[in-house]
Amino acid sequence: MKTSTHKKVVKQQVQPESQLATADGKILRVDGLEARTRLLDAALKLFAESGYAKTSTREIAKAANVNISAISYYFADKAGLYRAVFNDPRTNPNVDPAIFEQEDADLRTILTALICTFIDSLKQGELMESCMKLHFREMLEPTGLWVEEIDTAIKPSHLAMVKFLCRYLGISKADDDVHRLAISITGLAISLLISVDVIQAIRPALIAKPKAIDTYASRLVDYALAMCEDEKRRRHIVNIY
Template identity: 60%
Template sequence: MSLAPNSETSALPVGSATPKPLRSDGQEARTRLLDAALVLFADKGFAKTSTREIALAAQVNVASISYYFGDKAGLYRAVFTDPRSNPSVEPASIDHPDQSLADSLRAMLDTFTEPMKNGVAMQNCMKLHIREMLEPTGLWQAEIDDNIKPAHMALVQMLCRHLGVTQADDDVHRLAFSIVGLGMILHVGSDVIQAIRPALIGSPAAIDAYAEHMLVAALSMVEGEARHRQALSSTAALP
C-alpha cells in the first residue's frame, strides 16, 4: 500500500473544503501544490506564506508538502525552478557551430516567448522573480550562476563567432544584453503592453508573431554591430 498522502482525506487544514479527487500516482497533488504555491509566494513572499494556507488552496493534505518537497523551502525552490513557467535555455542550443545565426537567436528568444503562452502562470512567475530579488532567499543568485550566466556566455561566444571576433569585448557583451532585452520587456513590461496594445500578446499566434519580429530586430542588431566594427577597422587603417 502506498504511503503517499495524495489520496488522504483526513488531517486537512481547519476550515478547508472537501478535497477534490486525486490521481492515484500523486502527480495531481504535486501539481496542485506547485500551482497554489506559485500564486501565494508571488503575492505574499516566502516568509509570509504558510504551508497550511498552501495546502488549503491546493485542497490537499498539508503533509503532502513534506512528502513531495521536504519542507516549505523545498516547495519554494520547486516553484521557482518549475519548467512550465520558468524554462531554462541550454547553452548548447545557442552556441552550436553548425547552427545559423538566425536559429541560434531564435532558440534563445523562444525561452522568453513560449512561457508567455501560459498566461496568468507566467505573470505570477515574473512576480515571484521580482519578489525574490527584493526579498532574496538565495535562489536568484543561484539562478544567475547556474542558468543566466552560462546562457549569456554561450550567446557571447556565438556572437563572437558570427562577428569574426576572437576575444569578447564590452561591445559584444552590450550586444548580448541588448538582444536579451528584447525578450525581457515581454515579462517585465507585460502590464504596460496589456495597457497599451494587448493584442500583441493576446494569443499564442500573436506571441509567435512577436517572436518573429524580435528575431528580425536581433539580426539587425548583429548586422549593425558588424558594420560598426568594419567602420572602426577602416578608420584605424587610414594613414
C-alpha cells in the first residue's frame, strides 16, 4: 500500500512593497529597514514642524517616498509611528541606569558614559535638531509621551545617579544637594543640545565635526568632575566646622 506524502507549504509574510521614484520616473524597491528608517526620518521632520495632530500619514508616506501601507505594517498606526519617532534612540537616547552600577569604574569613566549618551546624538545633525523641536512641541502640545519618558526613563536613571553620587561622596542618604548635583551634571549635556542654534551663530566650529563634538564632550566631563570634587570638598569643610 502506497502512502502519499503531503508537503506543507508555509506562506511567509510579505512586507508591503516600499517604493521610491527616481528623477526619470522609474520606480525602485527599497528594503524593509530602509523603508522604516525613511518613515522615521520623514515623520520626525513633519511632526517637529507641524505637530502630531496636524500631520497626516499620507504626508509622511509621501515625504518618505514609500507606500502608505508601510506605516501600518511597521508601526500599526499614526500613534505608533509617533511613539517610535519620539523614542528613536538615534536622537533620543536613554541613560542606562546600569552605567552607575559599575563598581570597578572610576568617576571619569562613569561621567563620560553619561555625557556621551547625550552628546553623541549631536552627530546625527539635522535629525537631532528636529528631535529637540519635537520635544519642545510635545511640551506645548502634550500627547503624554513626555510625561511617560520622565516616569519610565529619566527618573530611574536620575535616582541611579544619585545613589552613585552618594557612594562617591561617602554618605548614606541623599539630600537636596546630591539631587542638585545630579541634575546639574546632566544639565551640562542637555544645555548643549538645546543651544545648537546659538552655538552655530557664535562658534559653529565647536560642534561642526564629530571630532569637535568628542572634544566638547570631553570638556563637559572635566566640568562635571570639578563639580563632584567641589561638592566633596564643600562637605568635608562643613564637617570640620
